[in-house]
Amino acid sequence: MQDSVAPAFRLFLLRHARSGWALPGQRDFDRTLDDTGFAEAELIAQSAADHGIRPDLILCSTAVRCRQTAEPLYRTLGEDIDLQYIDALYTGSMNVYAELLDANSSLASLMLIGHNPMIEELFRRLLGDAAADRILADGYPPAALAVIDFSAPPSAGARWLARLSTLLLPVPGEPGRS
Template identity: 70%
Template sequence: MQDSAPAFRLILLRHARSGWALPGQRDFDRMLDETGYAEAKLIAQSAADRGIRPDLILCSTAVRCRQTAEPFRRALGEDIDIRYVDHLYAGPAAVYTDLVEAHAERASLMLIGHNPMIEDVFRRFLGEEHSALTNGYPPAGLAVIDFSTRSAAGRISAAALSAWLLPEPEEVARR
């Protein structure tokens, strides 16, 4: 983490691992699998241990995203502001960036959503060839992106990755 407070902090979280849709089940209703539940708990606790606490969490309404968000309420406190946004489920990456820009007056914002949109937003702010994503954006991957400045129009700029958290596989296996 940076020593000084950033002008704005964006936290991107891809939902944890989910099972495949069952016959007749909509993709929207897919749930976390056993590994995903463990990943969600571990990444929430890891974020809390590092003092990562967003002012607001915007989360896709898909079941697997809601299940990924819930451990943050337990780890960060019942008063954490989690809002569910339908457009984060099926909307393009532009929906994600529009939400970031709409909330850039805050100190920090977390988005919990889906790939490829989460990865697209990460790459938009940090560059196409960022080393953290050599194998794509993994389930339960949490990126903390700090912005040192904002433009007068409220658009954010000058981004740097200040933390990249992944649930440790051996910890997931123990849960």
């Protein structure tokens, strides 16, 4: 995954792995990964390690399914990585995701672990609708990890110049289902 020129900033966008439906009386926040989701989380963690991914900071939604997706990454990539749980990644809009990106642009890299539609909306904002449609025609699948490189650190009010470096899917050759 090494480019000849290091990006000014690298963003890792990870949608939580596949989860089951809420049980009767269960809050959406408490939904857990299903068996497929647990397998996807392990696969994407191993793929991330195989690609040398090691963010400076991981910001993860506090929702159970996101924390369960983050756990194998944390274990596989190294428990010395700064991992923070942020309520706003569960409750907030895509603008909250963009604000967290901007607030952490002094780092070399950041990983956001969150939910759709916010992950896909940020992906589209960064790469443009035409590129997003070409790359992910069926939407942003569960446990997909996009590596997005910026030619300049992202900042509020500035036009973000970003390109997709890598897209990792939990099962090689299968785009996943929404």
